[in-house]
Amino acid sequence: MNAKTAKILLKGNEVMCEAAVRAGCKFFAGYPITPQNEVPEYMSWRLLQAGGVFVQAESEIAAINMVFGAAATGFRCMTSSSSPGISLKQEGISYITAAELPCVIANVQRGGPGLGNIRAAQGDYFQAVKGGGHGDYRLIVLAPSTMQELYSLTMNAFDYADHYRNPVMILTDGILGQMVEPIVPQEYQPLFDPAPKDYILDGCQGRKPRIVKTLHLQPAEALVEVNRRLVAKYARISGELKLSEEFLTDDAHLVVSGYGITAQIAKGAVLQARDKGLKVGLIRPITVWPFPEEPYLKAAKTAEKFLVVEMSNGQMVEDVRLAEQCRRPVEFFGVGGGWYPTIEEVLKRIEDHYPA
Secondary structure, eight states: OOOTTTTTEEHHHHHHHHHHTTTTEEHHHHEOOOOOOTTHHHHHHHHHTOOOEEEESSSHHHHHHHHHHHTTTTOOOHHHHHHHHHTHHHHHHHHEEETTOOOOEEEEEBSSSTTSSSSBBTTTTTHHHHHHSSSSSSOOEOOOOOHHHHHHHHHHHHHHHHHHTTEEEEEEEEHHHEEEEEOOOOOOOOOOOOOOOTSSSSSOOOOOOOOOOOOOOOSSTHHHHHHHHHHHHHHHHHHHHEEEEEEEEETTTTEEEEEEEHHHHHHHHHHHHHHHOEEEEEEEEEEESSSSSSHHHHHHHOEEEEEEESSSSSSSHHHHHHHTOOOOOOEEEEOOOSSSOOOOHHHHHHHHHSSS
């Protein structure tokens, strides 16, 4: 095995960091919170090694505003936290989105609501895909389910952020963040031709000054125009960027759906169901915003039922129902607070809900 294909052993949290550095991230600001502490720990030495800047901020609020500043000056930048910490960042995320600045935000989800616990959960889905802060805005939200995909999607996240001038969230959880697996660290290959960053603050000698702001008081219609521009951009993103995996869905009578680590568990249950002669498939959204409606609508033409598996109280269920246009029943298996399913439990629910 040559050096280009040699595998390295990393935790999921470290996988994100290595991918970010190789994708050109030059600034990271964060604050400790379990189960994402390996992210700032790894970045504290690896980013400096790569010629970047690492800051352990005094708070989550400070960290997201430091990212605002770094993005405004043209640096590829990133922050990370876990559920309560992401809540504290919401005002800053709204500001960055309004200013149309690119950055990457990682949420390694934990149990909630409240301070909750440090077990893995998926209770932040609404916060991520519906906009957890104030005002009308959207984040591009990526939901990897394996270590290798976590690596590649983290690299892609920086390209999506730059291309659309919009924050991108990587939505993981405590299981994926703490798992240790070998990955192949592929070299960075840009998804898009880089566009000139003609909005950044890099000194105005020889050109007109630029202003990065989110306050629009005069004239009164100025903020309306900003919103119109953002809505048009979100429509463009929704038309261009919908990623999903379809697994054994062509003849499925029941289609299981989940994202992230839950989808990986559910896939094992689908394979065991197939061994028992049950026609079961899986749809896994990779972008949870924009949500990939097409595979659900396609599956609804032949499948008789959907089963959503989620480490929450069922937040993705409504998006699945909207995607398949309420043509088929959508069942749910899950609970919040740090519970996670086993393959055997998902298989039991598949058998319980399998169409007669």
